[in-house]
Amino acid sequence: MPIREKGYYNWEGQLKTSPVKWLPIFVNGIKSVYKKKFSKLLFATSAFPFLIFLIAVYVATKPELKMMTRLVKEIQNDALLFNTYYTNGFLIFMMVIMGLFAGAELISNDLKYKSFTFYLSRPLSRLDYLKGKFSIVLFYLLAFTLVPGLLLILAKIIFSGEFSVSLNILLAAIIFPIVISLFLGSLSIMLSSLSSNSRFAMVMIFVVYVMSNAIAQMFHGIFKNTSFLFLSFDSNIRNFGKFIFGTQGEFYTHGFVSGCILVGLTILFFVIIMMRIKRVEV
C-alpha cells in the first residue's frame, strides 16, 4: 500500500461546537436502520394500520359507500378514532418489533466491538452518546405512531372539509404516541445496554413484553382481580389510551395509574441505561 507522497497536510476548516453534538449519531443511525435487511418490509407492515384507518376515515365521511361498517362504527368520534388507532393490538405489536429492530443493536454492538472508545474520544459526553442512540429508536417509533396520527387528523380535515378536532384530542393524539414511544424506546435501549450480544437484546425485548402480558393475564385469570393487569405493559398502554382519550373501558378509572406506571418505568429504564453507560470502560 503506497503512502501519500505529498506528505501530511493540515485541514484549513474550523471545528464547530454544535448544541446538538449527537446529531451525526442520529443521522448515521437512521441510515443504518434503513439499510438493514427486511427494513422496508417492516416499515410497510407497520404502516398497514394507518392505511386501513385512512380508508376508514374516508369512508366515514361517505356513508353511501357502506364499507368497513364495523371499523367506521368504532371510530365514530375523534376520541374513539385515535384510541382505536393507537391501541390496536397490531400496531402495538409492530412497535415492539420496531423497538427491537431499531434499538436492540444500538448499544450492544458498541459494547461488543468496544466502539465506545471511538465515540468518547470525540467531544461527546456519555449523555450525548445516549441522546444520539435513543433518538434513533425514538425516530422510528414516532414515525409509525405520531406521524400517522397527525396525518389521520389532516386526512379527517381534508375529507370532512372542516376543522372539527378538539384541542384536547389533538393534544392527546400527540402526547400518547410520545409517551408510548419513550417507553418502548427506553425499554429497547435498556435491554440493548445490558448485553454485548444484540441477539440476546432482541429476544429479551420481545420476551419481557410478552411475558409481562402472560404473567398479568395468568394472575388475572387465577385471582379474577384486574389489578394484576398493571403488570402487563400491553394492558397499561391500552388503559392509558382509554384514559388520555377519555373513552370508557374496563380500566378507565385506573388509566392515570397506568400512565404513571409507564412514565415511572421509562424513568427507571433511563436510570439503568445511564448507570450502564457510565460503567462502560473506554
Add this chain to the structure above:
Amino acid sequence: MENEKIIELKNIVFSYGNFKAIDNVTLDIGKGIYGLLGPNGAGKTTLMKVILGFLIPSSGGGTVLGYDISGSPLEVRKRIGYMPESDCLIPGMDAVGLTAYLGELSGMPRQEAIKRAHEVLYYVGLDESRYRKVETYSTGMKQRMKLAAALVHDPELLFLDEPTSGMDPQGRKEMLELINDIAAKGTMNIILSSHILADVEASCKHVLIMNKGKIISEQDIATALNMGALNIIELKLKGDAAAFKEKMAAYKMEQDDKGVYRIHLPADFPLQSLFKTAYDSKVQIRHFRKSKVTLEDAFVTAIGKGDANAH
C-alpha cells in the same frame, strides 16, 4: 516556542480498586513528539485515558492545551486525536463512512468531513480499500484506519497507543514513516505510547519512561542515547571468564548468544584497567569495542534505577 507546555499534570493519582495505576505523576510535556515507554502494565494507557478525560483522577489535576482535564474534557478531546490500542472499529461501515462520521462527531461540517476522510485514507495508504467494510480489514489496515480516524479533524495533539501493534515489519516501517512525516510537518504534537523501544527510538525526540504507575525518567532521546554516565563495552574473552566476571561483578554484564559480553561501565571508568583485570584473571581479550547505547539500555537502566529507588 519549543518550551510551550502542551500538557501539564500535577500529582495525578488514579487507582483501579486498591491498585494504583498512576501514582503521583507530575509531568510537563512541551511541543514535539514524545515517546511514552514502559513495560506492559506500567500505566501508559491509563495515563493517556486520564489526559483524555476518560478516567477521573482520584487526586491531582492538570491541563492539556490550556484546558483543564477534569473541568473541560470535551474541549480537550476536540483538540486531540486518539488512536486507541484496542480494536474498536464500528462494524458495518466502510472506511470513508466511518472516518467522515468520526470527523463529524468532532465538529466538522459533513461535506468537509467526507472530503477530508478521502484525503486521510489516501494519506495512510487505504485509498484503494476505502469503500470496504472495516470489519474485513487486516490488522495492519485496521491500524491505518485508526490513524486516519485520529487525523481526520486535524488535531493539535495526537495520541498514538501502540500504533504498530500486530503489524508486519513492512507495515510497521510504513506506520513509523507516517508518524515521522506527521511530526516533520511540525503542526501537530504527538505522544507515542509503546513498549516497542525501536519504534520510539525511530520516531521520538523525547522519551518518558513509566514503570509501576510512575514517570521514572524524562529526557531527550539524544541525551538518553548519549547517556553520559554510561559506557558500554563489548568484549570477547578467551579462557575461563569466571574470575574476570567475579572481579567485574560490581558492573552490569550480559552475554549474548555469540559469547560477546556487554559491560555497562561508568563514563569515568579507566578502560585500561579492563585489560589489567583480564590479565589478572588469566583471560585474553579477543574483541574490544565501545558499543552503541540503545534506547533499550537507557530503558533498562531507568527501570533498574526506578526499582532500586522503590526499595
